[in-house]
Amino acid sequence: MHVIAPSILSANFAKLGEEVQNVIASGADWIHFDVMDNHYVPNLTIGPLVCEAIRPLTTAPIDVHLMVKPVDRIVPDFAKAGADIITFHPEGSEHVDRTLGLIRDSGCQAGLVFNPATPLAHMDWVMDKLDVVLLMSVNPGFGGQSFIPATLSKLKEARAKIDAYTERSGRTIRLEVDGGVKVDNIAEIARAGADAFVAGSAVYGAGKDSDPQRYNSVIAALRAELAKA
Ligand code: DX5
Ligand code: ZN
16 A cells, blocks of 8 residues: 655644644645754754644654654654654664664654665665665755655665565565655656655645645545556
């Protein structure tokens, strides 16, 4: 099944609760929650308090993408705040295997995030602890950037590693992509092997602010493209 995960980075923060409910009512699957620390990435966003505040508003999984360094100290706070999935960048942790264990021990699904220039080799020896592999198709820090085309071959490589692992272990790992995903490229991205799609500006930039159903048509258009993939 294909997962659509709108990033609330591009939502209207003055009405965040409504924005979360609206996008799920419009057919989205996960809430993608971008955490930036003005240290690992050059931007500052939201933390566990905001996760806790939106948690009662939806039963949809909250997919916390940590763009922070160091990672470990903040993991239990997000687990307590109701995160379902926590992903982090290997560059943000001194001990990647330990951080993955910490996330899983906190009761969340765990994932590694690969920047455009970060090699996939980081996943090879921790497959048993991965629930999600997330490939960045832009440099992390900002919404609204363009999809980096080299991500397509990297997705194919990640898909091959995951399929080989699933074959030998019986466990599946989600392959998520984040950055510059739009209606006009999502089918090609799916064909390269992704099965979970973060879309920030493409979703939250759609429609008129006053329309409570404003996200229905863009999410339907993304799904229609995925059906062709
Ligand atoms: C970038 C974030 C992304 C971003 C995606 O650092 O991780 O989730 O918000 O936004 P779009 O879809 O606008 O590229
Ligand atoms: Zn993200």
